[in-house]
Amino acid sequence: MDFNLSKEEILIQKMARDYAEQAILPVADQIEKDNRVPDDIMAGLAELDLFGMTVPEEFGGAGAGYVPYVLAMEQIARVSSGPAMIISAHNLGLGALVNFGTDEQKAKFVPQAAKGEHIASFAFTEPGTGSDPKQLTTSAVRGGDHFVLNGTKRFITNASYKGPLVLFAIEAESGQPTAFVVEKHCPGYSVSKPWSKLGWHGGDLVDIYLKDVQVPVENVLGKIGDGYPILQYGIAFGKIGMNSVALGTTLAAFELAVKYAKEKTHRGQPIAKFQAIQMKVAEIAGIYESSRWLAYRLGFLANNTKNYREFAKEAALAKWVIARNAQEATRISMDVHGSYGLMEDYEITRIYRDAAMGPQVEGVIHMQQVILAGDILR
Amino acid sequence: MNIVVAMKEIPDIQQIRIRNRKPVTDDVPRTLGNIDKNALEAAVQIKEKTDSQVIVVGVGSSEVEDTFKEALAAGGDEARLVVWDGELESSQSAQLLAALITKIDSVGLILFGEGSGDNYSSQVGSRVAQILGLPQVGYVNRIEIEGSTARVTRSLEDCEQDLEVALPAVIMVSSDINTARIPSVTQILKAGKKPKEVLAANELGVAIPAAQVETISNLAPEMERRQISVKTISDLVKALADEGFGGGR
Numbered sequence A: 001m002d003f004n005l006s007k008e009e010i011l012i013q014k015m016a017r018d019y020a021e022q023a024i025l026p027v028a029d030q031i032e033k034d035n036r037v038p039d040d041i042m043a044g045l046a047e048l049d050l051f052g053m054t055v056p057e058e059f060g061g062a063g064a065g066y067v068p069y070v071l072a073m074e075q076i077a078r079v080s081s082g083p084a085m086i087i088s089a090h091n092l093g094l095g096a097l098v099n100f101g102t103d104e105q106k107a108k109f110v111p112q113a114a115k116g117e118h119i120a121s122f123a124f125t126e127p128g129t130g131s132d133p134k135q136l137t138t139s140a141v142r143g144g145d146h147f148v149l150n151g152t153k154r155f156i157t158n159a160s161y162k163g164p165l166v167l168f169a170i171e172a173e174s175g176q177p178t179a180f181v182v183e184k185h186c187p188g189y190s191v192s193k194p195w196s197k198l199g200w201h202g203g204d205l206v207d208i209y210l211k212d213v214q215v216p217v218e219n220v221l222g223k224i225g226d227g228y229p230i231l232q233y234g235i236a237f238g239k240i241g242m243n244s245v246a247l248g249t250t251l252a253a254f255e256l257a258v259k260y261a262k263e264k265t266h267r268g269q270p271i272a273k274f275q276a277i278q279m280k281v282a283e284i285a286g287i288y289e290s291s292r293w294l295a296y297r298l299g300f301l302a303n304n305t306k307n308y309r310e311f312a313k314e315a316a317l318a319k320w321v322i323a324r325n326a327q328e329a330t331r332i333s334m335d336v337h338g339s340y341g342l343m344e345d346y347e348i349t350r351i352y353r354d355a356a357m358g359p360q361v362e363g364v365i366h367m368q369q370v371i372l373a374g375d376i377l378r
Numbered sequence B: 001m002n003i004v005v006a007m008k009e010i011p012d013i014q015q016i017r018i019r020n021r022k023p024v025t026d027d028v029p030r031t032l033g034n035i036d037k038n039a040l041e042a043a044v045q046i047k048e049k050t051d052s053q054v055i056v057v058g059v060g061s062s063e064v065e066d067t068f069k070e071a072l073a074a075g076g077d078e079a080r081l082v083v084w085d086g087e088l089e090s091s092q093s094a095q096l097l098a099a100l101i102t103k104i105d106s107v108g109l110i111l112f113g114e115g116s117g118d119n120y121s122s123q124v125g126s127r128v129a130q131i132l133g134l135p136q137v138g139y140v141n142r143i144e145i146e147g148s149t150a151r152v153t154r155s156l157e158d159c160e161q162d163l164e165v166a167l168p169a170v171i172m173v174s175s176d177i178n179t180a181r182i183p184s185v186t187q188i189l190k191a192g193k194k195p196k197e198v199l200a201a202n203e204l205g206v207a208i209p210a211a212q213v214e215t216i217s218n219l220a221p222e223m224e225r226r227q228i229s230v231k232t233i234s235d236l237v238k239a240l241a242d243e244g245f246g247g248g249r
């Protein structure tokens, strides 16, 4: 068992950390206020190949695999979760295309997205459900060489950006969930104004309205009526990114606690000298380490698994632990900060809000535990 | 032409801890000095304007090949390295680097950072120039190549000098010459596949001079808190003045 990172992995981690500190940190407050990632940051992330990390080279990606992806995402989310949320959802949509697309579909949709010129999305959630495919209502009705899509998708990341969208609808003839590749902003496609979220500011989140959207038959991803495996894949693989975001939040919570403990003084000595503070710092350190190895390992498994069912179980476990850990770590870090931690001038407020997001997205914590328990007690 | 950039493998300064005033460098990952990265960036920018190749050279530990992946990711085309386990003083490093550089054809420019990221003794560039019999310019924050000469700006304490130097020449750059670019994922992954030659010191065919400088101790400066308490602003001003601060009173 080798827990060492390779030199390349260390350099990718450092690259992401350097970019986050040099380019994103100076605009982090602006991202919080505007709830938008500036275009030059999107371009900078693209230039570093951060939109195509997991895409094989033959489709224009970097072919780095999921471990470097986790390492880089952690470092970006440490400074600002918005850009990391964008990359995560993009990677989810793109991953589904790479895994289930025909050669023609891959050639058409993947290369530009891998270069970050297009931003991908994955749309499952609807106003009626975010966890249960049986309750999908978006419809797809065949009309000659195309399908006509109608419905509303809720809380879809990156849906304002131009690029491919992997969308799930109930295909009328089979009555089953089916995945379609929709080109965002095609005729009949419109989006709501961005949701104003508690955390992860900057990450693009809107509802999608589909009104008689025509999608050519060749844009069916996988088989008609057979959307489940793609959904299952997406729900599991999407967690790699979400976990990395929560891990970055946990790392920031840890670093902020250490920094504050050393800087804040009482009676001439830093509060780090108090045992109560020392124990809090030790506690966050332990939480971070446990999250870290789960998140890195999930990246490793993603590179090596062919068994999506097995992987889904691992992803569910990692997801609930890491999301909960992020909340716990930020809460303790907040305690170290005292009242100052409640003030927006202090970075811990952003981290605290960001940590609240993980447990509720990409399948709420309960759903992860249901998946996991279902497997254990099978 | 070939542009040679000499870079020093150093422990990652940010990860060094001080124990009993001594730096603890065991298990600290290796990296390259920051100003050396500016020198590399300067080389890559020249390469982008002229028809040249960037060859990075260095002397380092058994991990040096791994360490230099960072330089190859950031734009070096090729690496020539020497493995040397143990301490090296400037005269020895210079001898090894000069021997390495002599083996490279059509060298037009040899770039150094103005000082290494760890010791900052600022000697190696000048020593290499001396050994190779080449002109040298230090503290350079601008390089323009015009045919067989380089026009450079040298930033001195109270003036800037423009100089013209015939190539080949040794130029030592300061950190304000540029902002080193951050390599992309693809560049990092391809770095390991670029050509490199790793030699043992005895394969260079030069005699390494014996060390002439002995390090007797290497201690972090001691910082003492004076714990002076004051009750009024004027007491504070006076206390600061007594310590030699606050001259503008």
Ligand SMILES: Cc1cc2nc3c(=O)[nH]c(=O)nc-3n(C[C@H](O)[C@H](O)[C@H](O)COP(=O)(O)OP(=O)(O)OC[C@H]3O[C@@H](n4cnc5c(N)ncnc54)[C@H](O)[C@@H]3O)c2cc1C
Binding pocket: A089, A121, A122, A123, A124, A125, A128, A129, A130, A131, A132, A154, A155, A156, A157, A158, A197, A200, A203, A205, A357, A360, A361, A362, A363, A364, A366, A367, A370
């Ligand atoms: C920032 C953000 C980004 C998002 N991006 C996307 C995206 O790109 N694409 C996309 O499709 N969706 C996206 N979503 C939606 C998100 O994935 C869903 O909202 C989430 O899965 C939860 O669905 P829900 O809100 O409908 O909750 P519900 O499924 O209604 O769950 C509500 C509560 O009911 C309980 N519950 C529900 N069902 C069960 C059950 N069977 N057993 C036990 N308990 C249960 C759970 O405890 C849960 O807390 C995003 C959401 C956010 C906030």
